Amino acid sequence: MDMETDLRKYQLSHELRGHEDDARGICVCGNAGIATSSRDKTVRYWVCHPTDKRKYELSKILPGHSSFVGPLAWIPPNEVLSEGAIVSGGMDTMVFVWNLSNGEKVHSLSGHQLQVTGVVLDDEDIVSSSVDCTLRRWRRCKVVESWEAHKSAIQAIIKLPSGELVTGSTDTTLKLWKGRTCLHTFAGHSDTVRGLANMHGLGILSASHDGSIRLWALTGEVLMEMVGHASIVYSVDSHVSGLIVSGGEDCSAKIWKDGVCVQSIEHPGCVWDVKFLENGDIVTACSDGVVRIWTSHQERIADPVDLDSYVSKLSEYKLSRKRVGGLKLEDLPGLDTLQIPGNSDGQTKIIREGDNGVAYAWNLREQKWDKVTFSFILLFFQQIFPCLFYH
Template identity: 30%
Template sequence: MPTTCVSLVLLDFLTELPPELSLQILSQLDAESLTRAALVSRDWHGFTLDPLLWRQAFLQHNGWSSSSPTHRLSTWDDMMAGIRPWRTMYQQRHRLEKRWTANGPKTVHYLNGHSDSVYCLQFNDDLLVTGSRDRTVKFWDLRDDYRCTRTLAGHEGSVLCLKYDARHLVTGSSDFSVMVWDMDQPPEADPPPQGPVMQLRSHIAGVLDVAMSDQTIVSCSKDCTIKLWNRANGDLLRSIPAHRRPVNAIQISGHQMVSASGDGLVNLWDVETGNYIRSFEGHLSGLACVQFKDNRILSGSNDKTIKMWDPRTSECVSTLTGHQDLVRTLHYAGGQRLVSGSYDQTVKIWDLAANKCNLSLDNGHSSWVFDVQCDLTRLISAGQDQKILVWEFAPDLDDTLLVA
């Protein structure tokens, strides 16, 4: 019987298809799969270098871009104009995100200038503002060697809280007052800046937190009240007997605000009317801090936990445990990252999607942490030890390539 010889021909479907179809197929892969595909052959490696594939991979990550939710690319030719180095962007952002986990920060800067505990801070790309028990507010240049460029003195007690935007800086103090300062004054003006443009007085105890909307300034106090002020002229609009214990923190989101109190409650309010909406109950002790953003309310307590709430239903969605003392401060900038500071002297970085602590910064402060904030590449903390710490996670990365 004659022998039949069968010849097998293996076809590489990516190289046989039109390039547009091959790229559409590869666009279904995530970054890890693209990296593995690049090892198949030289041709596949060439395909996986296509910038639009890496654009797709970059935009698939929740929180990596301010763009709307990603969609599958449909017409590759339509995307060819203005292509950015997406593969490099992905690699740099991936390195940055790793540093927010077990690898930690690359450099830490210590800012010295206050002569007592630093209670509060806020920063943006260029400017850090801090308030202290030494009764002063200091401005720091984050672009030029972290210099202190301006000091405001006016309060007769500790500066316990502050908020600023392009128009105003608002500070609250243990002297029972709220002061409004002009942010348009150049940091190194000659003559030097005068005092506050407004002083708001109605509280009968220390002012523990402040917040702002376009028209309104909100303050809360150890006197258990929340007060709403006309931002244009400083008139007191209303005073709300908000809690049974000191109101330690407030935050505005849209037309609503939340307050957190030593009575263990988070309360939700209508900013325009001052009307009470609902309460959030579940902490076992008093509250020190609260955040309200992206339909999430987050609260920190003396029970050593952080809770996340649904503002529409009052349901406790999750509870984060790990701190060993009062959770004094929280900052949530969006996405899945939350940072917290505690009287246990640590700053922790949390993954809200996984409900876990990704990183604990244990060696920065030698006493209670009073305030902490973060952005994409930096975390800044302040505490009872007079220290202001700037934790830099991307000093060697190109920040223009980190966001789409």
């Protein structure tokens, strides 16, 4: 990646279409391809188009999970797996290993009690994290270690180049692990730590429900805090150039340089995951089911027709967001309504915050309005507008 790349704006390069529900996870498989996961219960594997290097085409569909699929990891080709393999974790508590040469499931790893939220390779082992608060180490398809790593749900796990593992949790902390020994606990986020990434030569990046991204030194010092997302940040990644990308609930992927947001890429839905390709291009997974590649290189930018089509889709989405069910955003009360006490514990009201409708619940004991989590909001709307949700 040349020195000028980070000064140029990223634009749409290509769309990977095929998932039938939210695109949730991305795994860059070296230069061989890209694996993606979805709420549609599948993993899909995409390879470079033979003639148009901007594009990827679908190579394999890997069905087998019984609920939505999240984290992914890549096993490079070896003597047993000539084209490598994909490891996937799901809401169904399972970890699967897929042979990329034929698309078949070769291993099923069963043991977690709740959703699998992370999978990483540690030499020849697979280490998985879960909402059940445990880490499990799998060797030749058997559990060789399992331990409670946090007191609350573990949401992410990565392996550092130096060999340690890092976990992020609903308990708002990160933990640094050497084997089963916790070397350090990183405290500072005020809400769930949802995404993690290695920052080349500097430390650990964390993305949080508190809307911020932090860069931590391995000693625990906060080197940088990046604030710019309007709500939950789900994912973060870095590139050797020093650029950082993050994706969140506010329907944007944001690009950061030296702690400053230099570009915000709008999406027609929540951005669940973001990853850099080696060449500096960015891959995003969106709740509209589409995986998109963004580039700052002129020769890889999409055709004008495709660019115009994306702008139109974005405009349609923004118009649709102006109404939530039968509610018009401009008709919702503002923040000042939170000065009026509620009538009963758990009473819910939706207020207008910028371009969003945000739910609050009355906390009778503390006599204050608490902002409600996204999952509660979803449940709230499912109860009021069941026709909007498909099962």
